[in-house]
Amino acid sequence: xxKIMYLLCCLAxxxxxxxxxxxxxxxxxxxxxxxxxxxxxxxxxxxxVSFKFADNPEGRNPRVYTVKEVAAFTIKDKDYFExxxxxxxxxxxxxxxxxxxxxDRSTVQDTLWLxxxxxxxxxxxxxxxxxxxxxxxxxxxxxxxxxELAYRRYYTDGASGxxxxxxxxxxREQLMTIAxxxxxxxxxxxxxxxxxxxxxxxxxxRVIAFINGNEKPxxxxxxKSKWEYYAGLALTGSRASYSGTHELANNASxxxxxxxxxxxxxxxxxxxxxxxxxxxxxxxxxxAQADISKPMGIDGNGYIKHRFDQYNIALSPMFIYxxxxxxxxxxxxxxGLSFNYAIYSNNVYExxxxxxxxxxxxxxxxxxxxxxxxxxxxxxxxLILRRHIDIxxxxxxxxxxxxxxxxxxxxxxxxxxxxxYLLP
Numbered sequence: 001x002x003k004i005m006y007l008l009c010c011l012a013x014x015x016x017x018x019x020x021x022x023x024x025x026x027x028x029x030x031x032x033x034x035x036x037x038x039x040x041x042x043x044x045x046x047x048x049v050s051f052k053f054a055d056n057p058e059g060r061n062p063r064v065y066t067v068k069e070v071a072a073f074t075i076k077d078k079d080y081f082e083x084x085x086x087x088x089x090x091x092x093x094x095x096x097x098x099x100x101x102x103x104d105r106s107t108v109q110d111t112l113w114l115x116x117x118x119x120x121x122x123x124x125x126x127x128x129x130x131x132x133x134x135x136x137x138x139x140x141x142x143x144x145x146x147x148e149l150a151y152r153r154y155y156t157d158g159a160s161g162x163x164x165x166x167x168x169x170x171x172r173e174q175l176m177t178i179a180x181x182x183x184x185x186x187x188x189x190x191x192x193x194x195x196x197x198x199x200x201x202x203x204x205x206r207v208i209a210f211i212n213g214n215e216k217p218x219x220x221x222x223x224k225s226k227w228e229y230y231a232g233l234a235l236t237g238s239r240a241s242y243s244g245t246h247e248l249a250n251n252a253s254x255x256x257x258x259x260x261x262x263x264x265x266x267x268x269x270x271x272x273x274x275x276x277x278x279x280x281x282x283x284x285x286x287x288a289q290a291d292i293s294k295p296m297g298i299d300g301n302g303y304i305k306h307r308f309d310q311y312n313i314a315l316s317p318m319f320i321y322x323x324x325x326x327x328x329x330x331x332x333x334x335x336g337l338s339f340n341y342a343i344y345s346n347n348v349y350e351x352x353x354x355x356x357x358x359x360x361x362x363x364x365x366x367x368x369x370x371x372x373x374x375x376x377x378x379x380x381x382x383l384i385l386r387r388h389i390d391i392x393x394x395x396x397x398x399x400x401x402x403x404x405x406x407x408x409x410x411x412x413x414x415x416x417x418x419x420x421y422l423l424p
Contacts (some may be wrong), residue, residue, distance in 0.1 A: 017280055020052075021274060021325060024076040027228075029069055029265070030083070042076050043276045047113055048081070050404065067113055078273045084126075084146045088112075088139060093133050093153045094312030096165070100154045103168065105328070112147065117203045118219060120212025125204055136171070138178070148416050149174055151199040157166040171204075172197060179211050222266045226272050230390065231264040234418030240290035240308075247304050252294040261286035261380020263418060267320075276325050282316040288412060307366065310402070311343045316378050330384040338376040338396065370410075373401045390420035 025039035037243040040052040040059060051073070065073075072082040091104035114126035114137055126137040126146065136149045149171035155163040172194040180188050190210060197203050205217035212218070232368030237258045242248040263284035270277040293305035351364040377399055382392030394416040404411040 004398075009206075020058050020059050022054060023078065023273070024057075026076070027051070027053060027065065027070055027075045028072045030069070030071050033236055040076065041075065043271050043274050044079075045270065046131065047115060049112075060330045065205060067111055069219050070113075071282045073113075075273075079117045082116065083111065083125075083406045084114045084137070085111050086114070086128075086146045087129075087136065087148060088152065089148060089152075090132065091152055091154070093151060099165070101163070102156065103152055103154050103166075105152075117201055118208045120208060120214055120218055122182065122212045123208055124206045125186065125201075127201060136199070138175070138203070138208075140178070140244065141225060147174065148197070148249045149204070155181075164316075166351040169197075169199075170201060174209070175207055182211065183209065198386055214314055227267045228267045228269065228272075229265070230267065231294055231423075232262070232390065232420030234263055234284070234286070234416045235259070236261045236286040236288065236414055237419050238286075238290075238412050238414035240288070240306075240412045241403075242292060242306075242408055242410055244405075246408035248292050248306060249408055252292050252304075253278065255289075255291040257287075257289040257291075259287040259289065261416070261418075270415075274325070275330070278320050278322075279311040279314075280318040280320055280336070282314075282318060282336075283414075284314045284316070286312050286314070286414075287418070288312065288414065290412070296352030302351075304351045304353075304364075305353075306349045306410075307408070308347040308368070308370065309345045310370075311345070312340055313342075314338045314340045314376075316354055318378060318380070320380070322384075332380075332384070334378075334380045334384050336378050336383070338378050340374050340376060342370070342372050342374070344370045368403060368410075369381055370403045371401070384422070387424070388422045390422055392420075393417075 022038035025036040025037060029035065035053070037055045037057065038057050040062065050064050050066045052059065053065055054060060054062040067083055070083060072080070074080045081404070084270035087107045088110045090099060090106045092098050092106060101228070114128050114130065116124060117127050120126040122141060124139050124141060126139065128135045131187045136151060137146045139146050150168070151171050152168040154166055156166055158164045172193065176187070176191065176194060179185050179187055190207070193207060195208060197207055209217040229301040235258055237256055239254050239256050241254050251369055263282055265280055265282040265370060268279045268365050269275055271350065288310040290308050290310065293303055296302040296304050316336050316338040320332050321331045322330040324331040347367050347370060349366050349368045351362060354361050377397040379396050379397060380392050380394040382390060384390050396414045398411045398413060400410040401411045
């Protein structure tokens, strides 16, 4: 099992160096030329400062473009960026321990690519994220001016000397001012809406939609859901063992149990088009049949053994990263934390052996107290074929035992080989 995991890891790591993700795109240069080709579309947690562009889908002989050369570019049906000269705020909004004392209103002028989030006939919303923070900008459709929606957090000295956290929602006033210029807009309804509008893409999008006269926000791009669902079957191999000073902790044999199971869950995709990083919440049902035994007695015909059946429900949040990330093939590694709840049956601990002499036999049975809740760390390697077939192997590192006593404990090592079907 460990050899399989190692080989998959090496294969994925080696393939990662050659990966790219060229998507059909259009580029408008600062000289007003329009280029059609393919852009290497990355995860871009932060707004890009450059990109690779090729005239072929394989990405042969790409050219690197920067903000100095490109006025706007579109990744077909996915993303749109446009060049803008903006005033960029430089204050921090998190973490709390790094906020300024008093409002920091420092700004810098910068030329960059803004990501178009929502559009409409009156107002557009843009997003910009760098290492410092996320900022949102608005622009009236016929105006060349991009205005940052101001959001600040800072401390002030209170009357008692204790510092007070202040949150300045100035962006709400800015949006109300823009709306006030539009004849026939219900500003009373907007005012009520703005009172609960957070500084987020989704919340600001609702306001932009209202100002634009739309019933719901109109996404400029990236309309694909960030959530995907799956279900699958698995074969779980498990082996129980004793540790400590118990007789079954030394030279005992433990039978490998291989039984079927099922799993289902949901994936959150950082970027649903790139699908390089995802957070998975997995719910699985598996079974194990433990059989630990050791010969005992002077004639060797006796034994000590412990048998039990385990029915286990596991909820596992996991982080999965696609090291090789093509449309038709992805190779990934993942790890997480598994919260397990188990039900036990046929739980019998038995000792039966000959002590020697007349009546020198020993026969004893009992039910062992097993823990229903335990923790594990799932580590997986897998591949995704043709966007829907997820094949994986997964090993569970034990962090807690299923039974614990003063001088010994019982643990279960397990691995899973499974296939999931990913729903779009």
